[in-house]
Amino acid sequence: MAVKNEILQTAQNCRLNAYAPYSKFKVGAAVLTPSGNIYGGCNVENASYPCGTCAEAGAISAMIAGGETQIAEILIIADTECILPCGNCLQKIAEFGNAKTLIHSADLSGNIKTYTLQQLLPHNFKAGDIKC
Numbered sequence: 001m002a003v004k005n006e007i008l009q010t011a012q013n014c015r016l017n018a019y020a021p022y023s024k025f026k027v028g029a030a031v032l033t034p035s036g037n038i039y040g041g042c043n044v045e046n047a048s049y050p051c052g053t054c055a056e057a058g059a060i061s062a063m064i065a066g067g068e069t070q071i072a073e074i075l076i077i078a079d080t081e082c083i084l085p086c087g088n089c090l091q092k093i094a095e096f097g098n099a100k101t102l103i104h105s106a107d108l109s110g111n112i113k114t115y116t117l118q119q120l121l122p123h124n125f126k127a128g129d130i131k132c
Helices: 002-016 055-065 087-096
Strands: 027-032 038-042 073-078 102-106 112-116
Touching: 002 027, 002 038, 002 055, 002 073, 002 102, 027 055, 038 055, 055 073, 055 087
Parallel strands: 073 102
Antiparallel strands: 027 038, 027 073, 102 112
């Protein structure tokens, strides 16, 4: 349980630094790797909306920059009852996770719901689907 608290704290801290001047919807995320390292990220909006970055993508980028390529768990937190990754982020999680990768959704009160990647994205696109 201590690890989950550390993941939650990392995501909460990252959320505070989110850049969301347009939507005011701040999101934080934290990735736990099999080695036990935790990497955080936050959403970064842009006046040209498609140029923004989701918190999950930021945390995954930090993980990659830290030299790791596997997600064991990811926690996302926002000021809403249940924040789930968008389809784009689910595909990014699938790239570095597996069907059993845990995805935790937290609200600001500390309530957490947990899903597996398989539950949220049962038919993800895989490298093997590319026929070159």
